[in-house]
Amino acid sequence: MPSARRPLSHHGFLAGAILVALFAGAALLAPVLAPEDPHAVASGDGATLEGPTASHPLGTDALGRDVLSRVLWGGRVSLAVGVGVEALVVVLGCVIGLLAGYFGGPVDAALMRVTDVVMAFPSLVLAIGLIAVFEQPGLDKVFIVLVALGWTTIARVVRGEVLSLKTRDFVHAARALGGGHRAIMVRHLLPNALAPLLVAATIGVGGNMVAEAGLSFLGLGAQAPTISWGAMLADGQTFLASAPWVAVFPGAALLLAVLGMNLLGDGLRDLLDPRLRA
């Protein structure tokens, strides 16, 4: 892996890192930062669909719940799905990519055939179709579906790296020294594929977050009382004319978080692999 050079002078990377740090920090510290219980509905009168005020900096929603608190708590769901799904996707994708690239032949052909077929579907459409298989939608189903469909990108990246690495001298040397298949794959091939893997995984986290929000927006993801930015947007659409803040802020939070992930991923690619610099 080429050494990372001057990450602080790469503006995109820096901006991405800051946005991601802010997003992760806000999500992790939501219980401390949120001014109110995100589920607390308004008591008394006049506190529903209230514009931004000192006590509710981002206003309140149709039930009088504090939008700021809900945006902060919604970030936890987004972060958990984004990172959690990607962690499993990376493991699954690495195993499949390593096996396909290393053994080649019929193993490769079979695994890549499956990958091609999964990739032949526009991802969200297939995700919607899969969700339909379950009786009831929910965040857990979104998680399962995103893992089931997400591994293809990582598998392709890893396979491609392995194909170009496995004929190198150091791999021949490892084999000559008596290294088994597993040792060669895990100890020699995988570490050398880390850079593109890291880039793909970072951008993947952002993709998972958008997918979760999208499915929840359509009513096919997180269900109340789970707080999801996508579901908040769906609520907000109803009151777009009278109380736009209900839709504006969760979407802006999602945009900034995803933008951060994409900038970070692009930056990592530039820094880790100068050959790919645009």
Add this chain to the structure above:
Amino acid sequence: MVLGVTVLVFALNAAALGDPARAAMGQRADPETLERLRREYALDRPLPVQYATWLARLARADLGESFREQRPVREVIVERLPATARLALAATLVSVVFGVGIGAIAAVRARSTLDHVLMGLAVLGISTPVFWLGLMLALVFSVTLGWLPVSGYGDGALRNLVLPAVTLGALHMGTVARMTRSSLLEVVRQDFMATARAKGLSEWTVLGKHALRNALVPVVTVIGIGLADLLVGAPLTETVFAWPGVGRLLVAAVGQRDLPVVMGAVLVFALVYVLGNLLVDLAYLVIDPRMRDAVRA
């Protein structure tokens, strides 16, 4: 590939329709309907037979019957196709015209402030969730300014098409812009560009005629990839703007657990995608004569 797609949709179908009575009828399942459905889908036979039965029906463009509307799924989907096709074409137009334009300007002014601003916008476009962008555009142009309708098909009026098309196109515009820029910058370095300049051609002729055509090959690839973006964005955009297309049909059908419609719509989306990619491959042959030799060889 097409066969693989049908296997996957069939698997979804089998998983979802495992118990057609519960799936179709909920609590109101009567034994007769149940028996008819079982026979129709050959559910009492082994899976390969079920698949063959299903495939044979598919070959006759028979996608089954909608649970909810009690009429062929094919009819339900065909009704919705024109709206989605209109939206997809308009969105492609938006993304290609603006994407190539922005990318070309950024390439001409490479490494300038304008370049950085435009490429920043491109990343922003890629990162903006379509459904939120749709809501924000509706907020600004419909609710606040009152220039365009908030939603609806409006009997195909152009003013109803603008916001959905921009929303759906924006996602992909960024990708096209980035690809056009990097591809143009790559081409500019080549020898034939120096030759064209040496002939005394103007900078715009050099860029427009020599560079752009060569830069188009990767851009066509991106347009092909963009088809995926469009199809992914369609259910979301159509939901935001109450657009009567296949995407909204799919979402509604999931909510109503009208599984034959769900599977039919998923299959149609996948087939459009596969066919679209085929067309992109064919487009290479038109743009790049070198590929024709590659095909013949």
